[in-house]
Amino acid sequence: MHDDLFRAMRDSIVDGDPEVAARLSRDSIALGVPPLEAINRGFVAGLTHVGEQFAAGEFFLPDLVLAGEAMKAAVAILEPEMKKSGAQREVLGTVVLGTVQGDIHEIGKTLVGTMLTASGFAVHDLGVNVPFETFAAKARELGADIVGVSALLTTTMTGQKDVAEALERHGLRPRVKLILGGAPVTHDWAREIGADGYGEDALAALSLARTLLGK
Amino acid sequence: MQPKLELLDGELLEKILGEAYTLLAEPGIRVQAADAVELLSAAGARIENGVARIPEALVRRALSSAPREFFLHNRAGEPAVRYGGDAVHFDPGSSCVHILDPQTMQHRMTRTADLERLVQVAEMLPQYTAQSTAVVCNDAPQEIGDLWRLHVVLRHSGKPVVTGAFSAHTAPAMIDLLAADCGGRAALKARPRAIFDVCPSPPLNWSDFAAQNLVDLARAGVPAEIISVPMAGATAPVTLAGAVVQHAAECLAGIVIHQLAQPGAPVVWGGAPAIFDMRTGITPMGAIETAMLNAACSQIGKHFGLPTHGYLGGSDAKILDAQAGMETSSAVLLGALAGINMISGAGMLDSLACHSAEKLALDAEAIAAAQRVLQGISPRGDSLATAMFAQAGFAGEFLKLPETRRLFRTEQHLPSHLIDRGTLHSWEQGGSQDLFARARARVNELVAAYKRPELPKQIESEWKAILQEQARRAGSQQAAGL
Known part of the structure; x- marks a missing residue:
């Protein structure tokens, strides 16, 4: 049943086409397809393929970003339907994300947010130039599982340590996991400041988040 | 004849300028510093929700008051770097957090001692007409990191310095550090020793910190170097031409703010434009398109008659391998042929993250080769x-x-012995040394021959007082120990 529809949904993600993804979502509702099934058998299959191709070096960041955009467009239409029917997509975890104080670079951080959201995490993006304390305060407020801190500049990377200290002060460690991202960041740096890990790119961040939460 | 490379034809250049002027009006430029907003508003730019729409007439006025040429001076007060015309200079790249440790071959966090060694090597190599505040010193108080590294460079060098502040409030103290070394702020203005890099944030955004830096530098008469950093495909249009348009718009807006603060103050059309690697999301400083962008952006600045700057000579390689040599050599050559007045970036590895004294020594050879090309071919006499x-x-x-x-x-x-042109036999006799081993030996030679400039005690104590005062004000726990 609906195999053609699911295939088209998958392709809309692979083609990175939010308009087609949204149209197919509306079609599926009209056809009475359970929204959770549309997401898992249709759109997620596309996302998985894009992830695999990216890892293989065949797909590139624009493919990944537009796949994420298409996924968002589909979920935006299907989610209200799910709520109506009482079905729920499994939330893998709650993540608070942001670029550290003094730094306004958002590409990497936003890409991580897109991949996490698309894969079923609840993501709260604090944006850029986020004060150290805000990470901790928001994590406490939301009962977050993970805090992700991005820094692109060599000069602002040290702020990740301040976030680590703020989480400590709020008594959130080690329950809340701390993950880092950004061009100058390394595994050594993550170890040095007592973070739980560092992701080289958005896919690495996704697999790191899954591993840390055992999902 | 100095050979010259131009990548933009007249028609494309005009189109780039036209679109840059359009961007300044629509969507305009985000400007966050209160002083800059006030200057723009008073001069007739329309400000709405933090966005300034800058009319072309205002830009033209700023362009006509910006100087065509100025010099940076060495410690003795002599002009040493000419910003203007087709003069080409090189300085080491800035603000790395890692150093390639020549013993362990690991990238590790940078310390003050690493900066000192880099400065010593650059001091000894004539290919570097200026020093840079090359790394962030992780052992220094974080609150005054920018002041600290400038003071380290000034203590160990007599050359001009390319530097930059980490915040709006530390720039004035950095200017004080420089003034202490040359006999006061008036003397610094008359014979500036340093230039400050100031970065707009792509796309089309002059942050509070950067715009305030522009205003403060202009008023102090200390040269400002605009570092516009469009990343084509990520924070800028994916096409090279589109990224050049954005670079032009960001530079023009910066020059307007700067010249409104103090007409005639020295300012440079510069940047670190680059492509964006669609696999890794890094900024490939060694990509050939990055070099093309730098050349094209400089061509626009030259069209306005302004001094120019670019960011080339860094590599994306992690060690001194063939990739590092290839990327550095071609970029440095393109930049030199484009006539970029100051080319920053030598010594860098791993995009912009890691510095290496050994690479600085190797890059000096690539730079010397490029400088040879610039000298061109001449008859050297009546008969050839x-x-x-x-x-x-x-x-x-x-x-x-x-x-x-x-x-x-x-x-x-x-070339120095770093470049091996000997016979196979002599190479084997010398221990079959690879490039890194030769670079390490070269660096050791340079460091051994280096002598620190003698500084009057009074200047050192003035510096110390400035550092302590700033550290104390910033609440640093390390203030007393400085």
Whole structure:
């Protein structure tokens, strides 16, 4: 049943086409397809393929970003339907994300947010130039599982340590996991400041988040 | 004749300028510093929700008051770097957090001692006409990191310095550090020793910190170097031409703010434009398109008659391998041919993250080669060959000619021992050293021959007082120990 529809949904993600993804979502509702099934058998299959191709070096960041955009467009239409029917997509975890104080670079951080959201995490993006304390305060407020801190500049990377200290002060460690991202960041740096890990790119961040939460 | 490379034809150049002016009006430029907003507003730019729409007439006025040429001076007060015309200078890259440790071959966090070694090497190599505040010192109080590294460079160098502040409030104290070394703020203005990099944030955004830096530098008469950093495909249009438009709009907006603060203050059309690697999301400083962008952006600045700057000579490689040599050499050559006045970036590895004194020594060879190209081919006398043939005849003993002895040093760049041109036998006899081993030996030689400039005690104590005061004000726990 609906195999053609699911295939088209998958392709809309692979083609990175939010308009087609949204149209197919509306079609599926009209056809009475359970929204959770549309997401898992249709759109997620596309996302998985894009992830695999990216890892293989065949797909590139624009493919990944537009796949994420298409996924968002589909979920935006299907989610209200799910709520109506009482079905729920499994939330893998709650993540608070942001670029550290003094730094306004958002590409990497936003890409991580897109991949996490698309894969079923609840993501709260604090944006850029986020004060150290805000990470901790928001994590406490939301009962977050993970805090992700991005820094692109060599000069602002040290702020990740301040976030680590703020989480400590709020008594959130080690329950809340701390993950880092950004061009100058390394595994050594993550170890040095007592973070739980560092992701080289958005896919690495996704697999790191899954591993840390055992999902 | 200095050979010259231009990548933009007249028609494309005009189109780039037209679109840059359009962007300044629509969507305009985000400007966050109160002083800058006030200056723009008073001069007739429309400000709405933090966005300034800058009319072309205002830009033209700023362009006409910005100087065509100025000099940076060495510690002795002599002009040493010419910003203007087609003069080409090089300085090491800035703000790395890692250093390639020459013993362990690991990238590790940078410390003050690493900066000192980099400065010593750059001081000894004539290819670097200026120093840079090359790394962030992780052992220094974080709150005054920018002041600290500038003071380290000033303590160890007599050359001009390319630097930059980490915040709006530390720039004035950095200017005080420089003023203390040259006899006060008036003397610093008359013979500036340093230039400050100031970065707009792509796309089309002059942050509070950066715009305030522009205003403060202009008022102090200390040169400002605008570092516009469009990343084509990520924070800028994916096309090279589109990224050049954005670079132009960001520079023009910066020059307007700067010249409104103080007409005639020295300012440079510069940047670190780059492509964006669609696999890794890094900024490939060694990509050929990055070099093309730098050349094209500089061409626009030259069209306005302004001094220019670019960011080339860094590599994306992690060690001194063939990739590092290839990327550095081609970028440095393109930048030199484009006539960029100051080319920053030598010594860098891993995009912008890691510095290496050994690479600085290697890059000096690539730079020397590029400088040789700039000297071009000249006759060196009335006769090109016939007069020498009259002496050498069919025997062809040119090695015996006095002309050969007189001219070979100007005709040929003579590389250091880092570049191996010996026989296989002599290479084997010398221990079959690879490039890194030769670079390490070269660095050790340079460091051994280096002598720190003598500084009056009074200047050192003034610096110390400034550092302590700033650290105390910033609430640093390390203030007392400085």
